[in-house]
Amino acid sequence: MTSNTEPGSTDETQQPSSSTEPKNKAKPFLIGVSIVAAVALAASVWFGIGWKDAAADRATAETRDSALTGAQQAVLNMTTLDSANLDQSFDTILTSVTGDDMNKFIEDMRSSFTEDQRDLTAKTTSEVLSGTLTEFSEDEGTARALVVVATTTTRDGYQPSRQRLVMELGMQDVDGTWKASQATPIGDPVPLNPVAGTVDANAAADPNATADPNTDPNATVAPADPGATEGAAPGTPSGP
Numbered sequence: 001m002t003s004n005t006e007p008g009s010t011d012e013t014q015q016p017s018s019s020t021e022p023k024n025k026a027k028p029f030l031i032g033v034s035i036v037a038a039v040a041l042a043a044s045v046w047f048g049i050g051w052k053d054a055a056a057d058r059a060t061a062e063t064r065d066s067a068l069t070g071a072q073q074a075v076l077n078m079t080t081l082d083s084a085n086l087d088q089s090f091d092t093i094l095t096s097v098t099g100d101d102m103n104k105f106i107e108d109m110r111s112s113f114t115e116d117q118r119d120l121t122a123k124t125t126s127e128v129l130s131g132t133l134t135e136f137s138e139d140e141g142t143a144r145a146l147v148v149v150a151t152t153t154t155r156d157g158y159q160p161s162r163q164r165l166v167m168e169l170g171m172q173d174v175d176g177t178w179k180a181s182q183a184t185p186i187g188d189p190v191p192l193n194p195v196a197g198t199v200d201a202n203a204a205a206d207p208n209a210t211a212d213p214n215t216d217p218n219a220t221v222a223p224a225d226p227g228a229t230e231g232a233a234p235g236t237p238s239g240p
Contacts, residue, residue: 063138063173070096070178071145071169072131078183079126079151079165083118086110098172098179122155129164141173150192162192 074096081089090110097106126149135144146168153161170182 060138064133064136064143067136067143067171067173067178068131068133068145071133071143071171071180072128072147074169074171074180074183075147075149075165075167076126076128078167078180079124079149081122081124083113083120083122086113086118096179097181097183098174099181102181102183120155122153124151124153126151126165134168143171143178145169145171146186151189159193163189164192165189 077093077096080092087110090106093106094103097103129148129150131145131147133143133145135142137143146166148164148166151163151165153163166186168182168184168186169180171178172181
């Protein structure tokens with residue numbers, strides 16, 4: 001049986017059409033490009049959301065820091081007084097408080113000082129020892145804070161007096177500035193001055209000193225009574 005196909009001729013039924021080759025090669029390329037584009041889009045969305053969240057967290061942290069800084073500054077202003085310049089001292093306090101109640105309280109304190117008190121040449125300064133926020137609401141613009149300060153009061157003719165104070169404050173965001181809407185002392189002031197009669201741990205021991213068997217190492221030294229008569233024991237009230 002002879003074939004009708006002549007030598008050198010091409011059988012169209014056995015050879016693929018040349019027009020389908022570019023299309024088949026382009027299909028995998030287009031699929032790859034689509035996958036890459038989809039991954040890039042997903043990555044951009046993911047990292048975009050992450051960046052947005054990080055920016056929001058950073059803004060919240062900065063707002064918290066501002067609230068705490070405002071609380072610390074308010075306590076510093078409230079515990080810094082100069083009897084020779086009381087009006088200036090109270091004007092400074094008013095810059096860090098807000099609300100009718102706080103403003104009235106500060107003004108009442110200002111007017112309560114007599115002329116004699118203004119002439120005492122007494123000054124009180126303070127420094128922040130620590131501070132923290134106990135409550136914070138960025139949406140409401142409110143916070144509560146605890147601030148610990150050390151105050152130093154000086155007066156002519158007297159030794160400086162140091163105390164530790166703890167203040168609790170309610171804070172309010174007023175046009176971007178945090179101010180105290182409440183201020184309450186917590187506990188009593190703690191003296192930071194050395195206590196009379198305490199042993200200096202750095203003092204050298206006297207090798208020739210003998211121990212007093214009647215001395216109670218746990219006994220405290222009673223402060224002198226300024227109303228006692230001469231010769232009376234410290235802390236003993238004078239009487240007829």
